[in-house]
Amino acid sequence: MSKKLALIASKGTLDWAYPPFILASTAAALDYEVQIFFTFYGLTLLKKELDARISPLGNPAMPMPVPMPNLVQMLPGMEGMATMMMKQKMKDKGVASLEELRSLCLEAGVKLIACQMTVDLFDFKKEDFIEDIEFGGAATFFEFAGEADVSLFI
C-alpha cells in the first residue's frame, strides 16, 4: 500500500503557497497518496485566477536588493513591486510557477479539498474555484490524515 501525505495549506501569500504544492507534487512522484486541505487564506490558492502576492512588510527576513525601512515598504505599489520582482527571480532561476505546480499536482492525482466553513465565511462561490476539487470539513481531513504517514500544517 502506498504511503500517505496529508497537508493543511492555511496561507495564501506567494512564498507560503509554494511548500504545499512542491511537497505534494514531489510526494506524488514518489508514489504517495496525497491530500491537501485548504483552509482560511490558503483557500485562495484554489481560485481559478491565482493572485498570490508577497509583501516585505512584517517579513524582516525577506532578502531585499537594498535595505528598506518599513515606512518605505508600506507605500502604495510596494507590494506589487515586491511580487513582480520575486516572480521574475523565480522565473530566472527555473522555479516553477504556482499555476504549473498546481496543475502538476492535479495531473498526479493529488486530492485538493476546500474547507467548506471558510468558503462560507469569506462568501466565496464554487465557481470561483478550479474544477476537480472537493469540499469538506475537519472530519473529512481526519478521515485521510488519521492514516497518513506524514502530516504537515503549512
Place this chain on the structure above:
Amino acid sequence: MEFDKEVDARGLNCPLPILRVKKALADMTGGQVLKTVATDSGSVKDFQAFCRQTGHELLESSEANGEYTYFMKKKA
C-alpha cells in the same frame, strides 16, 4: 551509456527535474534506461533519494561544466 529515452531538465529547479523524470518513466517499460540532464545542483541528492524510495536503479551520475547527467534504469 546507451539509453531509451532522454529528459532535458536543464534550467529547471526543484522539484521539476524529479517530476519530469517521473512522467518520463511512466511511458517506459521495466529495464529501460532513462537519461536525464539537469543543472540544478540539488538534483544530485534528490535523484539518489528518488531512486532509493521508488526502487528504480541509478546506474550512473556525473557532473561536467555545471551539468548533471543521470542514467536511471526503470524497475521491472
